[in-house]
Structures are given as C-alpha cells and as structure tokens.
Amino acid sequence: MTSGHHPNGRLRDLMAESGWTGEALARAVNTAGGRTGLRLRYRRDAVSRWLAGMRPRPPVPDLVAEVLSRRAGRRVTAQEAGLVAAETGARSPHWWQVVPVGALFDAGVGAYSVAALAVPPWTAHPVEPPAADPRTGPRVGAGEVAAARLMARLFADADTAFGGGHSRHTLASYLSATVAPWLRADATPAVRQALLSTAAGLATLCGAMAVDDRANACAQRHYLAALRLSAEAGNAPAHAVALRGLAEQARLLGHAHHADRLAEAAVRTAGDDAHPRLAASLHGELAASAAAADRGQRAARHLTAAHRALERDTGSDAPPSDLLLPGTRGHHWAVLAQHRAEVAACAADRPAAINALRASLRHRPTPERRARALTLARLGELHLAEGQVEDACRAWGRFLDDHPALTSARADAASDALRTHLRAHLSVPAARALWTRTTTGAAAGAGA
Known part of the structure; x- marks a missing residue:
C-alpha cells in the first residue's frame, strides 16, 4: 500500500x-x-x-x-472514493486506445473495472493505424482473412452448442498467436481493413465466451480490444456489437445504469441504416438494460423497435461475415422473446415473463443448446416464484438434459441454484425425483 x-x-x-x-x-x-x-x-x-x-x-x-x-446505483470512480491520485490536465487515453493493435492480446488480464466502462464515443476514435504500430513479417492477403472468418464461424458454433468454457482459451490463443502477427504484418489497405474487422468480431466473440465462463475481467478486456480494432477498421457496426457486449456484461453484473448508457451508445453507433438483424440485437439489449435501470417506458420503446427491425429482416441479405459475432447472425425471434422476458421480469410481471420464455423456447433452434439451457433454468425459477413447483421441475428436468454437454460457468451456477431451490420442496414427488437425479447424476430426462 x-x-x-x-x-x-x-x-x-x-x-x-x-x-x-x-x-x-x-x-x-x-x-x-x-x-x-x-x-x-x-x-x-x-x-x-x-x-x-x-x-x-x-x-x-x-x-x-x-x-x-x-x-x-450510479457510477463511482476510484478517484471519487479517494483511492487514487486526482487527475491533472487532460484524461489519459485508455490502454486499449494507445497500444499497437498487434499487441492488444498480449497484456495481462487484471480486474473487471467499472471505470473502464466510460468509453469514448465512436466519433472520438482514430481511424488511421498509429505510426507506432510497425509492420513485420510476411505480407498477408485475402487468404488470411478468409481463414480468420472460417475460424470465427467454427468458434461461434462451438460456443452456441457447448458453452463459452469449451473453447474460449483456444480462441484466445488463436487471437494472440495467429491473428495478432497478421495485424503486425504488411497488407494492402483493403486486406488490413477486412482483417481488423474480422479480428474485432473474434475479440467480441471471445469476450462473450468469457462472460459465459464468468471470467469477467478477461471478457471486458476482449470487448475493449474489439472497440479498438473496429475503430481502426472504421467499422461502426462491429463497434456497436462490441458495445452491446459490454452493455450485456455490465447488466449481468448488476451495473444497470452503465449498461443502459452503453447499449444506447451501441444503437447510436450503428445508425438508422443498420442491418435489421443487427438493429434488433442492439435495440433488444437496450430494452433489457433500460428495464434493469428501472426505465420501463424506454424499455418498451426499444422492444417495439427490435420487433419492427426483425419484421424487416427477409433473411436474404445476411450481414457481412465479420459482423455476425456474437449474436447478430443468430439474432431471431427467440432472442427477442428472451429480451421481452427480461423486461417483464424487471417489471415484476412474472406471468408475462414466463410466457415470453416459453415463446423463446418454441423459436429456439435445436443447435443453440447453451441458450436453451439457460432459458429453461430461468423459466424454472419463475415458475417456482409463482408457486408452480411441478412446472418448475419440468423446466429444470429439460435443463438437466442439456447441462452435461455444456462447459459453461453460468449453466453450472444455474445447476447449483436448482439444487438449492429443490431442498425446500422435497415433499413434492416431482421435486424429490429431480433431486435424486441431481445427486445421482442420472442421465434420464424429466418429462417436458
């Protein structure tokens, strides 16, 4: 000290x-x-x-x-708490704004920081590569961009099906050992811009995987790296996706007002001409964050905006591959229903939240195992809060069908919470049967 x-x-x-x-x-x-x-x-x-x-x-x-x-319920800085020296003069740039882009994945993780959520607006970012970022190694071209995009799809599919903990360390290694040297190499302006955009998408995906694995400092660092990469690429939609990730993480950690501000910045950054699927994703997160910040009318407006955006999506003009990560490629009616459930739950309207989660499950594609499992876990909690023990057990039984295939700290936490909830209801046969299943590791699924 x-x-x-x-x-x-x-x-x-x-x-x-x-x-x-x-x-x-x-x-x-x-x-x-x-x-x-x-x-x-x-x-x-x-x-x-x-x-x-x-x-x-x-x-x-x-x-x-x-x-x-x-x-x-508001932002408090370390300086306001008297724990760091007062700033003098202009605010120093964040680490992710000044290090060479090829070194973004080299530094240590540190701790999750609320202060780091005070990110500058999109218009304040430089769009030219800094002179301090030397070009080294062989020249890279379209082949490297294609390889990175293919890996992005593979990692995204693995995350969706098996959870963030399944391959986030592999993705982090891929970014530092393969993508970072490409970012330091010589390339044409077009190739470099495409590589920066794809790297931003990969960093955002790595952040989302780390959130699912409850490695929040690692997640935040990758989201911030994605902000820098997308800014260097001049790619506002990719920047908006990274902001959305920061907002969702802040909301899940209880920083509702920060989440609301970040989600609003994401919508503003993407602009009015954003691809419908991207617009729906951003407005949906803003609705959930606004509801968490006790801004119900604002949440309702953005749920409507998300719904209208999805109605405009014909599915025939998919957004560029480097913008599909994470969640915009797979943003669909199930995700919107999930956001609708979160807004209803914040308003203490559990019946509406239950109906929305059921709708989400009906629309959820089969390969999206992790999202389905977390939805089922939440549905069980809401049923239990309504006194519907048997309905809760049916939802939790389906959750247990999916959980063994997942490497997800969030799913593990949901499993622990499930057992805690069941202890108070062991007099109910369905709860007792489910308790036996959780303690013996039985593989048989409960009835849906």
Whole structure:
C-alpha cells in the first residue's frame, strides 16, 4: 500500500451513503475480486487503513469503486472514493486506445473495472493505424482473412452448442498467436481493413465466451480490444456489437445504469441504416438494460423497435461475415422473446415473463443448446416464484438434459441454484425425483 496525506473523507462519505460498515465493504471487495479470479482476504482493519489515508494497490481501487457503484446505483470512480491520485490536465487515453493493435492480446488480464466502462464515443476514435504500430513479417492477403472468418464461424458454433468454457482459451490463443502477427504484418489497405474487422468480431466473440465462463475481467478486456480494432477498421457496426457486449456484461453484473448508457451508445453507433438483424440485437439489449435501470417506458420503446427491425429482416441479405459475432447472425425471434422476458421480469410481471420464455423456447433452434439451457433454468425459477413447483421441475428436468454437454460457468451456477431451490420442496414427488437425479447424476430426462 501507498500512504495518503489525509484521512479519506470521500470513502467515509460513500460508505455512509451505502450503509456499509468496514466489514461489509471488505466482504464486497473480496467477492468482486473472486469474480475476476483474485483471491482477496480483506477485513475491517484493511478498510480502516484506507479510511486513514492508505491507498491499496491496483486493481483494488477499481474493485472498491465497482462495489460502491453497484450499491449506489450510479457510477463511482476510484478517484471519487479517494483511492487514487486526482487527475491533472487532460484524461489519459485508455490502454486499449494507445497500444499497437498487434499487441492488444498480449497484456495481462487484471480486474473487471467499472471505470473502464466510460468509453469514448465512436466519433472520438482514430481511424488511421498509429505510426507506432510497425509492420513485420510476411505480407498477408485475402487468404488470411478468409481463414480468420472460417475460424470465427467454427468458434461461434462451438460456443452456441457447448458453452463459452469449451473453447474460449483456444480462441484466445488463436487471437494472440495467429491473428495478432497478421495485424503486425504488411497488407494492402483493403486486406488490413477486412482483417481488423474480422479480428474485432473474434475479440467480441471471445469476450462473450468469457462472460459465459464468468471470467469477467478477461471478457471486458476482449470487448475493449474489439472497440479498438473496429475503430481502426472504421467499422461502426462491429463497434456497436462490441458495445452491446459490454452493455450485456455490465447488466449481468448488476451495473444497470452503465449498461443502459452503453447499449444506447451501441444503437447510436450503428445508425438508422443498420442491418435489421443487427438493429434488433442492439435495440433488444437496450430494452433489457433500460428495464434493469428501472426505465420501463424506454424499455418498451426499444422492444417495439427490435420487433419492427426483425419484421424487416427477409433473411436474404445476411450481414457481412465479420459482423455476425456474437449474436447478430443468430439474432431471431427467440432472442427477442428472451429480451421481452427480461423486461417483464424487471417489471415484476412474472406471468408475462414466463410466457415470453416459453415463446423463446418454441423459436429456439435445436443447435443453440447453451441458450436453451439457460432459458429453461430461468423459466424454472419463475415458475417456482409463482408457486408452480411441478412446472418448475419440468423446466429444470429439460435443463438437466442439456447441462452435461455444456462447459459453461453460468449453466453450472444455474445447476447449483436448482439444487438449492429443490431442498425446500422435497415433499413434492416431482421435486424429490429431480433431486435424486441431481445427486445421482442420472442421465434420464424429466418429462417436458
């Protein structure tokens, strides 16, 4: 730790606003660190030292800011919490804005940062490759672009069918060992632009896979890398897809207001002439994020916009392959119904959410195993909240049919939650049978 000169009144005020004791803040920071793979053991005495003016080493200030932001329902920076020195002059660029594009996948992961969600608007990004990015190695051409696009489709299909944990490490290695050297190599302007766009799509996909595997710091880093790559390519739609990924991740982590702002930026970046499937994806996420931020009317407007966009999609003019990742190629009525369910759940309208999830399952293509499993898990929770234990067990039984084929931390968490829910209902035969199945690892599926 490094010492400050004065007691930290800013942190004391934020703790008072949050209603947290030193012990509660320490526990929250430890939990936030655990989500990013850090094993922290802070206790009340550590918080007392921070209040006395000591400053923890990175990435702890960002973790403190993250948990205080979530508690307050607004953005709190590490500087506002008095845990980093005050900025002087112009704000320094983010790491992902200044490193050479060929080095975007080389740095360490660090921690998930709420402060990093303050990304500049699309118009503020440079569109020319920086002079500090030297060209090395043999010249690359259309063959490398075609190979990267083919790999993108393969990784996307694996993610959809088997979960993000199945091959995210392989994709990360592919980006650093194969794609990054291509980005450093000489190429014609057209080839370089296509390669940058495809690399942005791959980075966004890797981010989504890491979210599914609950590796949130890794996910955020890949999303930010995708922002830089798409900016270098001058590719606004790919930039919008990366922003959408950041928004969804922030929403899942409880940063609803940040998610709402990022999702709005994604819609604005894509523009009014976005491909219908892309527009539906972006408006759907904005609806879900707005609902999470308790902005119901805004959510309803964007659900309508997403619906109208899908109605315009004839399926005959697919978007370019480098924009299909993740979710725009497969954005369809099942995804819209999922967003509709999330909006209804935020409004405490569980019957509407249940109906929307059922519609999502009806429209869900068979290969999309991971999305189907998570939908079934959520459907079971909503049925249980409505007192419909047998309906919950039917949904959870179908979830257990899919779960063994998935390498997904989110699906694993849903399985753990399922067992917790069942314990209180073992007097119901369907719940008791499902409990037996979860404890014995039986392969037989429950009736749908």
